[in-house]
Amino acid sequence: MKKAVPAVITKIRARQILDSRGIPTVEVDLHTNKGMYRASAPSGASTGMYEAVELRDGDKGKYLGKGVSKAVNIINDKISEALMGMDPQLQSQIDQAMIDLDKTDNKAELGANAMLAVSIAACKAGAAEKEAPLYKHISDLSGKSSTTLPVPAITVISGGKHAGNNLAVQEIMILPVGASNFEEAMQMGSETYHHLKAIISEKYGPSGCNVGDDGGFAPNISGISEGLDLVIEAIDRAGYNGRIKLAIDVAATDFCIGKKYDLDFKSPNKVGQNFKTGEDMIEMYSQLCTEYPVVSIEQPFDKDDWEHTKLFTALGLCQVVGDDLLMSNPKRIERAINEYTCNALLLKVNQVGTVTEAIEVVKQAKDANWGVMVSHRCGETDDSFIADLAVGLGAGQMKSGAPCRGERLAKYNQLLRIEEELGSEAVYAGENWRSP
Ligand code: PGA
Ligand code: ZN
Numbered sequence: 043m044k045k046a047v048p049a050v051i052t053k054i055r056a057r058q059i060l061d062s063r064g065i066p067t068v069e070v071d072l073h074t075n076k077g078m079y080r081a082s083a084p085s086g087a088s089t090g091m092y093e094a095v096e097l098r099d100g101d102k103g104k105y106l107g108k109g110v111s112k113a114v115n116i117i118n119d120k121i122s123e124a125l126m127g128m129d130p131q132l133q134s135q136i137d138q139a140m141i142d143l144d145k146t147d148n149k150a151e152l153g154a155n156a157m158l159a160v161s162i163a164a165c166k167a168g169a170a171e172k173e174a175p176l177y178k179h180i181s182d183l184s185g186k187s188s189t190t191l192p193v194p195a196i197t198v199i200s201g202g203k204h205a206g207n208n209l210a211v212q213e214i215m216i217l218p219v220g221a222s223n224f225e226e227a228m229q230m231g232s233e234t235y236h237h238l239k240a241i242i243s244e245k246y247g248p249s250g251c252n253v254g255d256d257g258g259f260a261p262n263i264s265g266i267s268e269g270l271d272l273v274i275e276a277i278d279r280a281g282y283n284g285r286i287k288l289a290i291d292v293a294a295t296d297f298c299i300g301k302k303y304d305l306d307f308k309s310p311n312k313v314g315q316n317f318k319t320g321e322d323m324i325e326m327y328s329q330l331c332t333e334y335p336v337v338s339i340e341q342p343f344d345k346d347d348w349e350h351t352k353l354f355t356a357l358g359l360c361q362v363v364g365d366d367l368l369m370s371n372p373k374r375i376e377r378a379i380n381e382y383t384c385n386a387l388l389l390k391v392n393q394v395g396t397v398t399e400a401i402e403v404v405k406q407a408k409d410a411n412w413g414v415m416v417s418h419r420c421g422e423t424d425d426s427f428i429a430d431l432a433v434g435l436g437a438g439q440m441k442s443g444a445p446c447r448g449e450r451l452a453k454y455n456q457l458l459r460i461e462e463e464l465g466s467e468a469v470y471a472g473e474n475w476r477s478p
Contacts (some may be wrong), residue, residue: 048128049075049167051073052075053073056160062420063255068153070362072163083096087255092400093154093371093393095149098110107313113156121152124140125140131169141396162391176464177430181435184401192389195216195256196218199258200256202256203293203297219337219473234277234286240279242272253447256420257446257450278300287335290338293365303317303318303319320343337360338413339360352381363413370390371403375407388417391416391428415437416437422449422452
């Protein structure tokens with residue numbers, strides 16, 4: 043009998059493609075003797091000093107300095123040479139080989155965009171070699187046996203840096219926790235989204251239905267309560283009262299001035315500045331949690347405002363998600379766990395840089411009984427990897443924007459396929475979204 047030859051990495055080729063905002067990003071084709079596996083890196087608007095560095099060319103004459111040809115060349119030369127002949131199933135060894143080659147704390151030498159795209163492509167090749175679905179391979183890599191379909195955190199209204207309206211807060215999301223499975227959750231999300239479109243059109247005219255980066259509607263509303271009222275009305279019209287909860291991503295780092303918060307930061311005709319203190323913001327959030335079914339607030343304060351984040355978390359009013367506060371960085375997560383600063387991790391894989399490290403930070407968060415929300419970035423591609431990641435790690439929550447626009451649906455649609463494939467074994471996180 044002919045013995046099966048184990049797959050090894052035979053070739054890695056990268057190229058520059060464009061993301062959903064029309065900004066260059068890295069795509070990788072990783073070849074083994076069994077096939078070709080493709081992956082690409084996303085990119086965000088809120089990038090900061092604690093996250094792994096995205097390598098960009100800085101040549102202002104091309105793509106306004108945002109080209110990634112250096113990262114592409116690094117993959118085609120250095121990374122390719124280092125990984126040649128390796129077994130794609132050995133994810134941690136592949137990631138470690140890149141980390142050793144990089145030698146920096148923040149992936150500045152090879153670029154987190156280069157490393158992540160290769161890491162994801164290798165993960166896909168590893169799953170194929172094992173003849174296992176990607177989510178199953180990820181679950182094995184993390185040492186878990188069970189998988190869970192996450193509750194989708196669906197963006198319905200966009201603001202902040204993601205939209206051209208005056209709303210300071212970046213996102214209002216709906217969480218169909220009362221659905222009986224993922225497919226029903228998407229149906230509830232999509233129907234509510236379309237009712238919201240009609241309501242916004244009636245109140246603000248059709249231009250209010252133009253969408254932001256993540257596909258959420260961007261009407262010119264003056265504040266968060268006005269947005270929440272619209273969403274509540276849409277949930278009501280759709281008939282899902284009580285079965286859909288609300289979440290907010292404040293992305294407050296973007297409007298923190300010194301130690302205060304400027305909720306008018308995008309308003310062209312501000313009359314005096316409406317600055318709020320950390321205490322004012324706590325008061326505002328507490329009120330929102332009492333008046334609306336808000337169950338999760340992401341990045342309610344500045345990335346370095348540990349003090350107010352902790353004070354708000356201690357009130358126990360909702361899940362408090364650390365985005366810029368943590369930057370998916372294990373040291374910052376450790377500090378937040380020790381100091382009880384927040385109680386959930388927003389996992390942005392490109393802030394970590396490799397699949398292995400993403401698995402580790404999720405374990406770190408889960409060991410602390412935190413919630414975990416796997417997240418897309420505002421600049422996305424059609425790569426659906428995070429859907430498999432969310433299922434494989436049993437994250438319980440996945441945020442991928444609106445039920446609209448291809449790059450957002452690439453992830454939600456992959457979850458529909460996974461649920462179908464798992465059949466009777468599929469478990470939807472539902473009401474257990476914080477601890478599936
Ligand atoms: P970003 O947004 O990709 O612009 O960082 C996503 C988020 O803040 O959750
Ligand atoms: Zn965020």
